[in-house]
Amino acid sequence: MSYRFGTVESVRSDVKGKAPRVPEQPATDPSFRRLRPSAPVHRTVQEEIRSYVLTNKLQPGDPLKPEAELARQFGVSRSSVREAVKALESTGVLEIRKGSGTYVRDFSFAPLFDHLPYGLMVGTRVLRDLLVLRKALESAMADDAMAALRPETVDELRRVLAEMGERAARGEGYAVQDREFHRLLFVDLDNEMLLHLFDLFWQAFHRSSEAIPDHDLLAGYRSHEEIFDAMLSGDTERARDAIRRHYVDIEERLEA
Incomplete structure (x- = not known):
């Protein structure tokens, strides 16, 4: 009788004329x-x-x-x-x-941002397009954002705005505070997708912001202060106008 590899039980089955038992494989999901x-x-x-x-x-x-x-x-x-x-x-x-x-x-837009083609990360045309998108979204959502603002968020906005003013007075940039300010404006809408999208715009814009001429830090701070005051006023048109003016100023610097 020829020798076969296998378990003891499979060899015994062959001797008795029965088909060898095939070892069971784990079930497939x-x-x-x-x-x-x-x-x-x-x-x-x-x-x-x-x-x-x-x-x-x-x-x-x-x-x-x-x-x-x-x-x-x-x-x-x-x-x-x-x-x-x-x-x-x-x-x-x-x-x-x-x-x-x-x-x-x-979910996060961060990986998408990391894989954007290099051509989308440089040049004034791209920056201008990003500004148009940010301006349109923020001004469109201003009414809902005002209605949703919680007292504790208003306190946080005041704190961030104060830090921005202090840094501007010292001639220091305030990119971190700028990012947090715009996030806080809309955080009480409880719309994670919107916040992710705003943050994507912010990252793309600031990564490419070397194309923008230096600006007056105090003027930039006052622009944010105007947005804050307008949001607290409850006047939708005033808030939208403050947001538009904020971005128009940046657009004008791009044209310089």
Whole structure:
């Protein structure tokens, strides 16, 4: 009798004339499908992981299956899964926590900003377009923002505005305070998407702001002060006008 590799039980089954027992394989999750990619494997795996997250309605903070399990379910190498996961991390879909695992990431425009073409990050034309978008959005939302402002947010706006004034008086820039001021104006709307979008505009604008001539820091501070006073007045048109004037001043400096 010829020798066969296998378990003791499988050899005994052969002796009795029965078909050898095939070792059971772990069950495959029906949410996955074996891949037969025509595109590069890691790109196909990326799309499948995206699909898996959406199909299973995974929420931010939910864990993804381990790398080895994903490789087995998809029928691909672990290196392909690893490359796909890293790509999805760079685009903001997943978050790799060292020593813990991979998780679905909360939404953010930051990865999108990091991958914008270089041509969109330089030049006065791009800055002008960004200003038009910011001005339109902020002025359009001014009425709702005024109605939603909470007393504690007003106090925070006063604090940030005071810091801005102090720095301007010393001849120091106040980019951090500027960013926080505009965020606080709309934070009480409880619209995370809107805040992310405003922040994306702010980042893109300030990364490219070297194209803007130096400005009068005190004049910039007073422009923010006018917006604050107008928002507290409850007068929608006054608030919108203050926002428009704030951005028109920057547009004029771009034309200089």
